[in-house]
Amino acid sequence: MILSKSCEYAIRATVYVALKSRKNEKTGIIEVAGAIGSPMHFTGKILQTLVHKKILLSAKGPTGGFYVENGQDLFLIDIVRAIDGNDLFTSCVLGLEKCSQTQPCPMHEQVKPIRDMLMAEFSKKPVTELVEEFHKHKYFLK
Amino acid sequence: MILSKSCEYAIRATVYVALKSRKNEKTGIIEVAGAIGSPMHFTGKILQTLVHKKILLSAKGPTGGFYVENGQDLFLIDIVRAIDGNDLFTSCVLGLEKCSQTQPCPMHEQVKPIRDMLMAEFSKKPVTELVEEFHKHKYFLK
DNA sequence: ATAATAAAAGATATATTTGTCTTTTATTAT
């Protein structure tokens, strides 16, 4: 697995929330979980985390729900870092504590460019683009 | 994490076993765990699995231990598949069940070439090369 | 044959991730 299940849910949930936000609608846990096919309460926890990490905004009470600031540029890398941290892009592929550029593990040189590319792809992918592609190509979220 | 901890141990353990095999020596659980800095009993389980999957050979009793057939060409991908399976290279990065070439998820096109490259690197890396590099460059296994 | 050795196997324990349920808090509309 490249991303944790939590992180997969987080990305899909954020895209759905952004989707609704573009129509100036807030959306709730039940709706999000239904839309992306994830366990409801668990999704609630993840959304909560995303709010803490400033990826999403939320409002309590009637007319409340989750939403994104429509102007902000939000990239997939932000969500990945918020949920899984940065380890995917930095920690040694063979699990060696002291692996580094100066003291590389046997796979370091082979893997570094690949994970850099992965980071680049997540970094240059705005959530808005996923939203647009969702509409254009009938992408699905579950 | 790209690979599970078990898989990291498995690769490092296999390299160490191959290292000893080149000197026609068998090695035991305690020695392997010491050499790669892994929990002993857990390492035993992993070595056991590697034997089942024909990655390693083993012999019981005095003078016994783990070893590799010196002629066989064994690649890192074989170890990865034996322990973690093939999901790393195939399962959808956003966790969508039906994601495929014909019905791709929003990240499919971006991620596919990257994971193909990763698979290629593991596929073309023989364990013997890690052994040689270990000797040449003073690579470490823990 | 016997004792010693080392892997195999099985049972159990701990940690982490994933998932569920209940209670509390804040907000809105009436």
Added chain:
DNA sequence: ATAATAAAAGACAAATATATCTTTTATTAT
């Protein structure tokens, strides 16, 4: 003010991954 709504928070449960310990089985050397 009150009731309804929805997120926040906390406690709990299940599943999986990681780790440990004990017993069994096969092999070797004596």
